[in-house]
Amino acid sequence: MKTVKIALLGLGTVGSGVKNILEEKKDQLSQKLFEKTGEKKVIEIKKILVRNTDKDYGVDKAILTDDYAQIINDPQIQIVVELIGGQEPASKYMEQAIEAGKHVVTANKMAIAMSGGSIEDKAREKGVSFMYEASVAGTIPVIRVIEDSLVANEIQKISGIINGTTNYILSKMMNENQSFESALKKAQELGFAEADPTSDVEGYDAMYKIAILSKLAFNIMPDLNDIKRTGIRGVSISDINKARENANTIKFIAQAEKCRDGVRVSVSPLEISKDHSLANVDGAMNAVYITCDNAGEIMLQGAGAGSRPTASAVVSDIFAIAEKL
Known part of the structure; x- marks a missing residue:
């Protein structure tokens, strides 16, 4: 042995x-x-x-x-x-x-x-x-998918919900009309958020993750200072209600997209259609949406946090x- x-x-x-x-x-x-x-x-x-x-x-x-x-x-x-x-x-x-x-x-x-x-x-x-x-x-094997399963593809865009804490908070706000403070407190009680939630709610955690995915997909490690980052502290109940009136939802989306002058990378709360595949990813779940030339569109979903x-x-x-x- x-x-x-x-x-x-x-x-x-x-x-x-x-x-x-x-x-x-x-x-x-x-x-x-x-x-x-x-x-x-x-x-x-x-x-x-x-x-x-x-x-x-x-x-x-x-x-x-x-x-x-x-x-x-x-x-x-x-x-x-x-x-x-x-x-x-x-x-x-x-x-x-x-x-x-x-x-x-x-x-x-x-x-x-x-x-x-x-x-x-x-x-x-x-x-x-x-x-x-x-x-x-x-648990989502996104790195293996990019490195192995999609070798015959040119990836054009990666977007996703890659922070379970913020997704849990926004889900509570959207589905139960809770305030940010109330949803954050519940997330902390359940162990989804740290006592100091700054890294999650201000978008640093998601920023590090999308930088890694950008390097894997486009072979470019973006300068973290160049990534447009907006956290979720500013999302209000009025924003939630407006999205609901438009038959949309608000999700905290990290994305990296290939463009003419390089790769555009951002992390921010976005209002998206309820018909979008990412719209129904609730709670502390994560999902990664990949767009490429041959395989088309792929979405991977799974538990994103926890021991x-x-x-x-x-x-x-x-x-x-x-x-x-």
């Missing part, structure tokens, strides 16, 4: 989800690896980076460490899974892992978008995998790398 040893950086909401799925689905993943490769393989967590090794995380304390060097310098660890979030030290940790010849999986849209593509370029130079399916739309949905996408990337090792 070949053991694929990995390290998790962080054991928060997503990190815990990844750990739990790997433990619960250990035999199933090994069976699928055998079916695909003909080799008996098992995925094993060797180390988990945490801030406080004395805290009870419900795991064997022998695998906990607060020293990243123990992970970087361990030749047995082949895959580093970065789940601490934020730009730093996450970006530094991923770059160090790549320099050490380790494959990297992440769900960190901020670090990817703000790197301008440099982390991916470094991984390519080093000949290691850098996978980030979970960074954009939770298990995001962790599911992370485990999918870990599996894809383990398959090749």
